[in-house]
Amino acid sequence: MGQARLMNQDMAASAPGELEELLASLIAIESHSEVPEQEMRLAVYIQQWFQDQGIECQLQEAIPGRPNVLARLVGSGGGQSLLLNGHLDTVPPYGMKGPFKAIRIGDRLYGRGSVDMKGALAAMMMTLASIHRSGVSMAGDVFFAGTIGEETYSPGAYHLARSGFRADYAVVGEPTGMRVGIAHKGVAWFEADFAGRSVHGSVPEQGVNAIYRASRWINYIQDHYLPKLKLRNHPLLGSPSLNIGMIQGGTRPVIVPNYCAIGFERRLLPGETAELALAELELTLAAVREEHPDFDGGIRIADNFHGVPHGPMGTSADSLLVKAMLEAYQTEFAAEDTPVNVEPIGLQFWTDGALLQEICPEIIVCGPGNIEQAHSDEEYIELGQLHSAYRMYVHSALALSGQAALGAEEERL
Known part of the structure; x- marks a missing residue:
């Protein structure tokens, strides 16, 4: 009963249409890789918006000229902290028509970034603002973090994770x-390299x-390693996988190639790391070498993410x-x-x-x-989903960071 009252009080603190207007403003500010300083204008806008609400907010440079945004709704103490996070960048407009002018058609709001992921940013920003306006006393801090560069290699989240910031939930x-x-x-x-010795194609045996x-x-990978991966199973994600996506070798058909390179990816389950996968893959080389003593090859981790690890994520259902x-x-x-399915799910895409x-x-x-709308030329968000996000984020903030305050509220009832 106490939380329901606080929820209603918080919802009443936002004006009709305010959430949609905020999202339209975010969409209007380009924050993709084809504009100078990419997320800077959006970061400054969000910082000013929070400051206008009376909420402390600062920019933290993640890489030169590209800042994260960190806002904090300060609790009274004794509660647990909640972080609401989204990335500031979008993909370029590509073939999208009028990408930066939000257009409403029925229950849909179209625009670049509407679903990936300025809709979530707007809902998270309104969560902090409405709690602050309502005067609800929160025991724990509620944070908002807008991070840069998720569409490339996630330097923003990587910086935040190493900045000394901590929260109990996110x-x-x-x-x-x-x-x-x-x-x-x-x-x-990963990259695999295989050495050989070149001779004229007329005498390949030499x-x-x-x-x-x-x-x-x-x-060997097809016949032995992949079947072993299939034996591992995560209840929500299935099995890990390996895909060979590139192969390059040789110079001319008339010359025996002295070099061959392979590029491949390995999808990791929670509990696996790139380093553990590398150790397994080196064992596959050893197995081939045992069968073919003249075999020569090596495997290394490819630094396609500029040193930012892209490991798995896993949280207990409890x-x-x-x-x-x-x-x-x-x-x-x-x-x-x-029917409502209230079971947690596993995701097929990577996130910060x-x-x-x-x-x-x-x-x-x-x-x-819907993730299928992300990056598309018809990107849109359903406004019902947008408002559901806002209400659910408020609910989680009250349930987690507002627990001590809820206890006091219940005692007064």
């Missing part, structure tokens, strides 16, 4: 249709064909954050005609949550909209 607002995502795979890229050596390893958001989801969607779990021990991915 919500990453990537689009999940407001389902509660508690796990996703990581990704690591040389060593590097492509043949590479094919021996590929065959987390208080998970339970609070599942309760909010059930409440929010119980009136719909279709993998980096932020280093500083927030309990973290989920939960945001408005």
Whole structure:
């Protein structure tokens, strides 16, 4: 009863249409890789918006000229802290028509970044603002972090994870249709090199064909390593995987190739790391070498993410954050005609949550909209989802960071 009263009080603190107007303002500010300083204008706008609300907010430079935004709603003390996080950057407009002028058609708001992920940013910003306006006393701090560069290699989340910041819980607002995502795979890229000896193609027996050596390893991967990966299983994510996506070797058909390079990726389950995967892959080389003593090859981790690890994410279904958001989801969607599935889900895409779990021990991915709309030329967000996100974020903030205040409220009733 106490939390319901606080929830109603908080909802009353936002004006009709304010959330949509805020999202339209965010969409209007370009923050993609084809504009100078990329996220800077958006970061400054968000900082000023929070300051106008009376909420402390600062810019923290993640890489030169590109800052994260960190706002803080200060609690009274004794409660647990909640971080609401989203990335500031979007992909370029590509073929999208009128990408930076939000257009409403029915229950949809179109614009670049509407679903990936300025819709979540707007809902998170309004969460802090409405709690502050309502005068509800929160026991713990509620944070907002807008981070840079997720569409490239996530330097913003990487910087935040190493800045000394800490929170007890975190919500990453990537689009999940407001389902509660508690796990996703990581990704690591690798390069394999195979040496040979070049001779004229008329006497191939006098040389060593590097492509043949590479094919021996590929065959071993297909026949032995991949079947072993299939035996591992995560209840929400399935099995880890490996995909060979590139192969390059040789110079001319008439010359035996002395070099062959392979590029591949390995998807990682929670508990796996790129380094552990590398150790396994080196064992595959040893197995081929045992069968073919003249075999020569090596594997290394490819630094395609500028040193930022892209590991997996995993949070227990027993987390208080998970339970609070599942309760909010059930409440929010119980009136719909279709049955409500309130079980947590696994995600097929990578998120900054993998980096932020280093500083927030309990973290989920939960945001408005459909991931299929992200990066598309018809990107839109359903306004019903946008408002559901706002209400669910408020619910989680009250349930987690407002716990001590709730106890006092209950005593007064």
